[in-house]
Amino acid sequence: MxxxxxxxxxxxxxxxxxxxxxxxxxxxxxxxxxxxxxxxxxxxxxxxxxxxxxxxxxxxxxxxxxxxxxxxxxxxxxxxxxxxxxxxxxxxxxxxxxxxxxxxxxxxxxxxxxxxxxxxxxxxxxxxxxIDREEDVMTGIIQRKDSRFVYVNLGKVEAKLAEAEQMPTEEYHIHDRIKVYVTKVENTSKGPQIFISRSHPGLLKRLFEMEVPEIYDGTVEIKSVAREAGDRSKISVHAPDPDVDPVGSCVGQKGQRVQTIVNELKGEKIDIVEWSEDPKVYVSNALSPSKVVEVLVDEEDKATTVVVPDYQLSLAIGKRGQNARLAAKLTGWKIDIKSESEAREEGLLEEGQETYSYDEEDLFE
CATH class of the missing domain: 3.30.1480.10 (NusA, N-terminal domain)
Structure with missing residues (x-):
């Protein structure tokens, strides 16, 4: 030989x-x-x-x-x-x-x-x-698409972006460069299969880690993410150091950091809220941008009743219940929202109990 x-x-x-x-x-x-x-x-x-x-x-x-x-x-x-x-x-x-x-x-x-x-x-x-890129973000180029999949070239392999993992508000064009979240890598008889997503909450989390140095180095922690892809998301953050502003770090100067992520997600609205171990504070923060009068907590059922000013009831619930739904996903607590007047009628607020006071500017927020 x-x-x-x-x-x-x-x-x-x-x-x-x-x-x-x-x-x-x-x-x-x-x-x-x-x-x-x-x-x-x-x-x-x-x-x-x-x-x-x-x-x-x-x-x-x-x-x-x-x-x-x-x-x-x-x-x-x-x-x-x-x-x-x-x-x-x-x-x-x-x-x-x-x-x-x-x-x-x-x-x-x-x-x-x-x-x-x-x-x-x-x-x-x-x-x-x-396999080391599972639960990570990769950049790929769209090669082709059909009625079921968008095929993205990730270098040595072509990954399939299934319809269920696509953002409903996003259009995909051949040769576009996009960031995708790798959900799973399998070794099959036909070779490695890479499953990717644009709608997974993990994509939002990884984008913040890439864009915010304080998250990457551990100064700021991401506690939870709730996402309705292409429309709106909420992310809760926490800084163990009381001198660090976790929300401000994520927003960036003049909103530059969060705006970069919003642009990547084609205009998806992102609420950044501060995490708290106190469920009253955490649920109240999670319902941002709505103001909250009171949060009544049922520890046994992990449920809350949230009282909001009458004029902010629709804002707290959100369009098609989205704000309340995302807040519940984010916190892990059930959330029942009531207006201040309704809460008083049901005896949830005592007479003379101090409530959130707002001025004229609040009415036009």
Missing amino acids: SSQLFDALDNLSKEKGIEKEILLEALEAALISAYKKNFKSASNVRVELDEETGRMSVFSRKAVVEEVDDSQQEISLDEARELNPNHEVDDIIEVEVTPKDFGRIAAQAAKQVVTQRVREAERGVIFSEY
């Missing part, structure tokens, strides 16, 4: 990023298969490859016996002792059985098997590279 084969394996290893040992193992397996097929052998054989000389040798494992019944599996004691005088009956020895024309036959038979193993190894390399 020519040393050119090993040179070819070297080049293949560098080109595909596959360890050479993997290719050699594939080649050995292919040569063993070729030997058994072409020389009608079922014996236990191994192949030895010498990269320096380019030589290939085939060895068969045989049992030492007094009388040979199967020449493929056995060797006589006399023959064995010609190889080594110390051999005894029942020893297992290796005998070289390399055929003269095996190089040519084996090379032809091995080609297909090696190609398959190389393909599998290449898939494994790609899978290993992308």
Whole structure:
């Protein structure tokens, strides 16, 4: 066997990023298969490859016996002792059985098997590279689309953006560059499958981590995200250091940081609220931009009744209940919103209880 084969394996290893040992193992397996097929052998054989000389040798494992019944599996004691005088009956020895024309036959038979193993190894390399990108954001280029999927090129693989993972308010054009959230990476018989999303809350979280240095370095923590993709989202943040303004850090100077994310999400509105371990404060913050009079907490059912000024009831509930729904997702608390007058009628507010006071400017917020 020519040393050119090993040179070819070297080049293949560098080109595909596959360890050479993997290719050699594939080649050995292919040569063993070729030997058994072409020389009608079922014996236990191994192949030895010498990269320096380019030589290939085939060895068969045989049992030492007094009388040979199967020449493929056995060797006589006399023959064995010609190889080594110390051999005894029942020893297992290796005998070289390399055929003269095996190089040519084996090379032809091995080609297909090696190609398959190389393909599998290449898939494994790609899978290993992308499995580390689960729950991360990647930038890709839209290659094509059909009625079910938008196909995004992520470099070495093409990922499918399913209709359910698309933003309903977003249009996708071929050659557009977009950021996507990698939800899952699977190694299938057809190669690595990458599942991506533009609607997942994780996309919003990762975009903030990329845009806000204080989140990236841990000065500010993202506590929760609630998202209705393409329309509106809420994100709660917290800073262990009381001297750090977590909301201001995310908004950025003149709103530049959050505006960059809004632009990436094609105008999706984003409410940034401060997290609190006090459910009264947290739920009140989560209902922003609505003002809150009182938050009544039922710890057992993890439910709250929120009282808001009459004039802000519709703002607190939001269009089609969206503001209240997102606030409940964000906090993990059930939220029942009542107007101040309704709460007084039901006795939820005591007479004379201090409530939120607002001035004329509030009416026009």
